[in-house]
Amino acid sequence: MRGKETPELDADTFSRRMEAMAAKARRNRSEPEESAGFDAVEDVAQSTLPKTQAQDGHLDEFDDNWTRPIGMFEINGFGKVDPQIVRRVLSRLMELIEPDKAIALSHEELSEQIVDLTTEILEELKIRLNFEEQRQLIRMLVDEMVGLGPLEPLLADETVTDIMVNGPERVFVEREGKCVAANVRFRDEAQLMTVAQRIVSRIGRRIDESTPLVDARLADGSRVNIIAPPLAIDGTSISIRKFSRNRITIDQMTEQENLSPEMAVILKVAARTRLNIVISGGTGSGKTTMLNALSCLIDPSERIVTIEDTAELQLDQPNLVRLETRPSNIEGSGEFSQRDLFKNALRMRPDRIVLGEVRGAEAIDMLQAMNTGHDGSLCTLHANGAREALTRLENMVAMSGMRLPGNAVRGQISSAINLIIQVARLRDGKRRVTQISEVIGMEGDVVTLQNLFEYVASGEDRNGRLIGEFRFSGLRPRFYERAKYFGLQRRLDEVLEGAEAN
Structure with a gap:
């Protein structure tokens, strides 16, 4: 809380x-x-973690029994x-x-x-x-009486993006893309469980032996997952995904070298021309951040309906409706899934539907909506690449129970999805847009893609930071005519010419 x-x-x-x-x-x-x-207070890492670490975060030599040392994150004034x-x-x-x-x-x-x-x-x-x-x-x-106890200094630190509690004595954080141990700990399991109960009670849920698994959120929008004994063997586990109070824009991503200036313009044009966009990537790769950045480009006059398992999108458009799923109660009733909310959203006269993450049967409803006039919709899903994202969509459609031929499903996908943005957290800890791919149609039973941009790494510097470049494929986007309809073709021409020159 x-x-x-x-x-x-x-x-x-x-x-x-x-x-x-x-x-x-x-x-x-x-x-x-x-x-x-x-x-x-004694640092937990002193007894459980290796004591030394190379400054560049990696080992110079490898052998069969090596372990990667983990750094330490000090909290000023703590202990x-x-x-x-x-x-x-x-x-x-x-x-x-x-x-x-x-x-x-x-x-x-x-x-x-x-x-x-x-x-x-x-x-x-x-x-x-x-x-x-x-x-x-x-x-x-x-902090102990009304806050989250030892977690408060971590929540207040803007450099911390993830907090991972593995029982009362082991707390880790992600800082600058690296996972390090924090010099904070709970007195015992009872204090940790009290903090967990305080988090979930604010949203009307409970955490105990009968309900040991809960998804929740903090008042600032941070996403929380809690799993308690007996499911968590070594003590209650709390995972907190923090979101920056200052929303990150496409321009800020460009300044941080998460993508190139040319890629930024392509994404801006894609959002303003109402393309249906899928953002794919792994856990913690920056999918929600990218979804937030693209959503901010939506015209304020459009009606937006967001659907999420745990509300975490940060939009400030005036005509906005935010929907959140609800799990079943103790009796096993009262559940409202993303699919239930999606069906209701179609009755709310939306101009755009933003789906936090596609996980299952709601995929078929999303594709049908994109194919029936709700263009400009956005969603995220877990996948390792653009081609894998299409395969996952096809598999999730099968989860709906509808017995559709494979080529019919792929036909819906090819006509519904316009652009796939692949994001990743690379081994130097930095998040980058690694691929922008356009869905251009079908060839036989295969959905065809063309890559517009991709990130190619060529090595690393002395500090372990990857050296690479964002390469333009030289192909003209298929949505060029759509950009002309919206009056954005001139800006697109400038970017394509500049990318070809580079």
Whole structure:
């Protein structure tokens, strides 16, 4: 739950309270003013992960028994307070503030109460902490009572894109495309389960032994998957896919070298000319980011209906309807699948339908909609390439139970899909558009494709970063006449001429 960020305490107010408490303590005791520090929380990676790693992230030599070392992600300010102190203060604080009442308070009100009560508890327990340790302790207590505990610093860090909790003692993050261990951990399985329950309760769901698998989302739109024992053997597992608060545009992708300027213009023209586009790639390759970027190019006057398993698209067009699936309840009823929502969406007079991810039987409904006037629709699916994406679509149509001949299904695919964008997270951690392919029709029983652009790697630099280029095939897009209808052929001509010259 992240309705809003845990507020920074007012520095002047905090300092005055700390100084008053210290002065009072000095009057009541004869001990010196300096306080003893505490050791940082032990990093889990020290005992479970290799201790060294090459700076370029890969090994110079290979043998039969090598393992790839994993780096460490340090959280500034984390681990300054002894865990035993946190437990003692929290236990006493829970006696003074009932959790149910604490949830009803705002972050500011709760922070004020925790500041007052913590200073009293520290004095009562005769615990001495310096200014920074007390400040850190209060933030940890606020996170514990109304936030997501140890996950809060990771959620607040904009450089972290994925958070992976493998039980209470192992937390990993993805940062700059690399998976590293984080120096945070939960006290025990009970604390981890409390955080999991807090996440799912905000969307009206539950997580326990009878319902050990839940998909959810945080208030900021981050996607969450939770799987608990007995399915998760080593403790509750939480996977959080964070989304940037600032939506990434096609132009920003160009600046980050995720694609070339020529490819960016091709995608802009494709979105504005209402082509049916499929974005394919693996897990964490950037499919949703690309879908968001393309969706932002849709004309504000068009009515958009989005369908997702877990709402994560970030659109701000005024005529927008967002639909989300619902799982069955304990009795096994009340489920609404993507296919149910898709059928209903067709009755909502949509100009465009945006399907978060095609996973099963809804593929046939999507193809039929694209073939019956709902052009400009967008979707994502998991596939390793454009050709594999077409094969997956054909297989998912078969999952609908409709006994259609293979050539009939491929005929629908070839007439419905215009463009396939392949995205990938390459081994240097950078996400790139590796292929833009156009569906041009059928030859016999085979759907034919032509590649417009592809990324070709030629090596790597000293830092392990791939060296490559985005190559233009030299083929004129089949949607050129469509671009002329929308008045975009001049811009397309400029780009094609420039790409041919390069």
